[in-house]
Amino acid sequence: EAGVAQSPRYKIIEKRQSVAFWCNPISGHATLYWYQQILGQGPKLLIQFQNNGVVDDSQLPKDRFSAERLKGVDSTLKIQPAKLEDSAVYLCASSLFWYRGFRRTEAFFGQGTRLTVV
């Protein structure tokens, strides 16, 4: 079974530039999460989708961050314009699926995208 795919793996941009990250969740998973992880800290939830609807985006800086989930499958996260403090690893995860008739909410993560803003 293929895991959660993210691209790119690394990105270096100058402040005020824009950047986009892509995530392809595990097939059949209804919930998709984007997390921001600053060095030395735990992941912070930016946005949670269920199918193509937003469940929680309370910690998404909406003046510069945006996210969409196309047809309830792939998702993109965009930052425009980037600030120095956006330097972090951006993690995508998927969850919520049916396994042998049971609803499962185990989360699986991609490798992440390391963003450096200079």
Added chain:
Amino acid sequence: KQEVTQIPAALSVPEGENLVLNCSFTDSAIYNLQWFRQDPGKGLTSLLLIQSSQREQTSGRLNASLDKSSGRSTLYIAASQPGDSATYLCAVTQGGSEKLVFGKGMKLTVNP
């Protein structure tokens, strides 16, 4: 608001010790609790998942327990090895919203 705490933030031990990692959470209305491992520069690897109705789960040298009523979980690592060196994170899936809330993690170093 759910808060997940992991103490201590870092631990350094000699090889061969049996370890207990602690995780506490403030809201007991959870679907499950997961323990993850994160190697430097990498994503998160799921180690164990405990459903809210379960008390413990085991995988190899790892055993995780859950006491939902007291808001605590422990991850037990038997006979630690240098390859166990990593950051360990626990996360709870909130009932209703299915929001996944993380602790800040515990950095483990196992010295040969």
